[in-house]
Amino acid sequence: MALYVYAITGKDHPHRLDGLTGVGSHPTPVRTVTAGPLSAVVSEISEEIRPKRRDLQTHQEVLDKLMSDAVILPLQFGYFASDDQTVRQALEGNVDRYLATLARLDGCAEYHVRASQTDEDELLREILRDSPEARELNERIRAGEEDPQLPLALGEIVAREVQERQDSLAAGLVQALIPYAREHTTHPPSSPDFLNLSLLVAHDRTDDFLAAQASLARQIEGGVDFRLTGPLPPYSFVD
Known part of the structure; x- marks a missing residue:
């Protein structure tokens, strides 16, 4: 199933995601996909997601929750991936850049x-x-x-x-x-x-x-x- 991607974090981020559901008319639990030192925060989707008020608000709520605990790389509304493996490949292919950006944004x-x-x-x-x-x-x-x-x-x-x-x-x-x-x-x-x-x-x-x-x-x-x-x-x- 396709994934909607909210943010990239360090693997050690607390990821307090219990009870959070994601975007779409049939929201699914928000979870992580991890590759090496990085994680992506995602939820499964079964439809094309458009910038409706409810979904924009959900996207922001997930980011606010993550940001309250530790540094994140937020993604703008509308990032998708075909499956977990695609997300892992993206993390592995950009690991140095993502880690450097997380370090630069830490505490801000x-x-x-x-x-x-x-x-x-x-x-x-x-x-x-x-x-x-x-x-x-x-x-x-x-x-x-x-x-x-x-x-x-x-x-x-x-x-x-x-x-x-x-x-x-x-x-x-x-x-x-x-x-x-x-x-x-x-x-x-x-x-x-x-x-x-x-x-x-x-x-x-x-x-x-x-x-x-x-x-x-x-x-x-x-x-x-x-x-x-x-x-x-x-x-x-x-x-």
């Missing part, structure tokens, strides 16, 4: 930081206040000038200013937070976010990191939503 969790602009009107007012060129164009438009180039020119200035301000704020936030992380990576943000940052934070730095993040959130001027998610399995740092 992932945190996501995102930021978005929530008050565009306030940002526009700031730009008009700070940019003489934008302010002049806006005043000419409000005075009734009918040159069709004026709104286009103003729009270009505003768009440039918004991008520059958001890029500057994002860079400042990254630089303020990365000293608390072993590793970090930035992802392309999805609108309306202008920052999407993942940080690998050691457990003994968590309190300092959370305090720094909370302080930054208080310091950011109004109109910006600064969001933190975690601790999470270290998806972004698995090779």
Whole structure:
């Protein structure tokens, strides 16, 4: 029977899996497949698994349970193998890489930081206040000038200013937070976010990191939503 694969661990991980069932409409017990110093955490499936709410939640619950005991290499939703032997071959063929990654991630969790602009009107007012060129164009438009180039020119200035301000704020936030992380990576943000940052934070730095993040959130001027998610399995740092 086909297997759904949740994570890779060291063989000595506690694997407290009693009572856990896996993804799919007919859930089966979660178990391990071991090869040498590594284990894969799996459950049997008899159907194609799609990212439904229940299965996404089950996937995350299994990872959270594993991560609460020891380091893991989490797999994104949707990894399958044809049988136990295929899983063993994958573990044996990548043993050095997996062991090195487990060692690198040991004692850490992932945190996501995102930021978005929530008050565009306030940002526009700031730009008009700070940019003489934008302010002049806006005043000419409000005075009734009918040159069709004026709104286009103003729009270009505003768009440039918004991008520059958001890029500057994002860079400042990254630089303020990365000293608390072993590793970090930035992802392309999805609108309306202008920052999407993942940080690998050691457990003994968590309190300092959370305090720094909370302080930054208080310091950011109004109109910006600064969001933190975690601790999470270290998806972004698995090779």
